[in-house]
Amino acid sequence: MSTGMTPQALQGLKVVEMGQLIAGPFAGKTLGDFGADVIKIEAPGSGDPLRNWRLIKEGTSVWWQVQSRNKRSVALDLRSPEGQDIARRLISQADVLIENFRPGTLEGWGMDYETLSRDNPGLIMLRISGYGQTGPYRDLPGFGSIGEAMGGLRHLTGEAGRVPVRCGISIGDTLAALHGTLGVLTALYHRKVNGGRGQVIDVALHEAVFNVMESLVPEYSAFGVVREPAGSALPGIAPSNAYRCGDGGVVLIAGNGDSIFKRLMSAIGRDDLGQDPALADNAGRVRRVEELDAAIEAWTLQRGTAEALAVLAEARVPAGRAYTAKDIVEDPHYQARDMILKQATRDGYEVDVPGIVPKLMGTPGAVRSAAPRLGEDTDAVLAEAGYAPQDIAALRNRGVVA
Structure with missing residues (x-):
């Protein structure tokens, strides 16, 4: 103490x-x-x-x-x-x-x-x-x-x-x-x-x-939009979600910054998406969020949690796993x-x-x-x-x- x-x-x-x-x-x-x-x-x-x-x-x-x-x-x-x-x-x-x-x-x-x-x-x-x-x-x-x-x-x-x-x-x-x-x-x-x-x-x-509650009320005031639950995703920000790995684990990846997104796509072997002008900003990525999430999870499913995190850390992409009490105490x-x-x-x-x-x-x-x-x-x-x-x-x- x-x-x-x-x-x-x-x-x-x-x-x-x-x-x-x-x-x-x-x-x-x-x-x-x-x-x-x-x-x-x-x-x-x-x-x-x-x-x-x-x-x-x-x-x-x-x-x-x-x-x-x-x-x-x-x-x-x-x-x-x-x-x-x-x-x-x-x-x-x-x-x-x-x-x-x-x-x-x-x-x-x-x-x-x-x-x-x-x-x-x-x-x-x-x-x-x-x-x-x-x-x-x-x-x-x-x-x-x-x-x-x-x-x-x-x-x-x-x-x-x-x-x-x-x-x-x-x-x-x-x-x-x-x-x-x-x-x-x-x-x-x-x-x-x-x-x-x-x-x-x-x-x-x-x-x-x-x-x-962030933009909850301003979005309703300006657009009449009622924000709804979205599971592990961050609505209106892409890509940012939880992705399954091949060993049964899950990694959380926040690839929603413009430069981060390009590094993420390069790390998972999808430079075609990283260099796509239509995906250069968040608005474009939000329109194709399902495609991006599918591409990322196709990559994570081929790897264990530790391997995926190591690759993402090397690429300087914010990522992590959901810690349990045991993970916290031992970290x-x-x-x-x-x-x-x-x-x-x-x-x-x-x-x-x-x-x-x-x-x-x-x-x-x-x-x-x-x-x-x-x-x-x-x-x-x-x-x-x-x-x-x-x-x-x-x-x-x-x-x-x-």
Whole structure:
């Protein structure tokens, strides 16, 4: 596990994370990776449900180990008035509050931004929800998969005429988290140069997805075109697809640049296509995309995956294969760039986890601490907030903290 002796970019930033599962906690993780002190508030007894999602080792999800590294856990009953008072005190001393509850939840606990900012005018509040804090859908429950659907992504995933498929991960939640993190950093800069006041950042899951949908809406506006699913191809860009190899593997080839296309055609022995004036630009290649895809796959089917990739690399044509988890962990490039980290857990075993992105050369991110056990840091965090030991003990006896 990297300890990060170099000062980190967000060192000294205090974050209170009140979210659970993916979107809010991923934003907290990202800030924590770059030095922020992230205090995660969890419900006593159960904690964040992510602790029990997917594959479990020693009683805890291995997903939890990466999602909650560099965080401290406080077990606090937010449904009790005393628990809400404690939360308000922690927030009054924080730079950033992250929450991804349904809109209105914090208001019901007396933690609306107006109230919180009276005690902490510089507070930056990141709110991630299914549909945002305003609008006719704001009160509907929303998960990442629903945001992916409403944002336009699900309609494009899969093959024409078949039920849309998910991309295999909770991409809607993660996109919302990254947009939220960008919002936090932008608001921190604004606070620094414009008088120290904070603000609310309102991120809707579907809007985060929609923001990366490229030309989807402009094409509909200008041409009335509704973009449809196209399997492994990239519609309107050619050639760019996945091609079968003779050993049962698949290579992805992006030969859509004008000069790249000529090198690709030369590499597969089809200079007749590479030198065809009608194929000199993308528009011409799109008109004959089926012919080009057939020519490329005729070549890949005669070769194994490794051989095809070697030839394409020599020709400087962007190409690759679809990596599995095993491929990633064993890949020398991943290892050379510290993208697979060996992380010790609080449960006594080590696990490989993803490295830190992006890579800051002057103030790099680091894994400073393993994911916490539920409530492991309650006493320390409350003591820092000004609670005496006897007060913490009394709160624990009343079940307010754990």
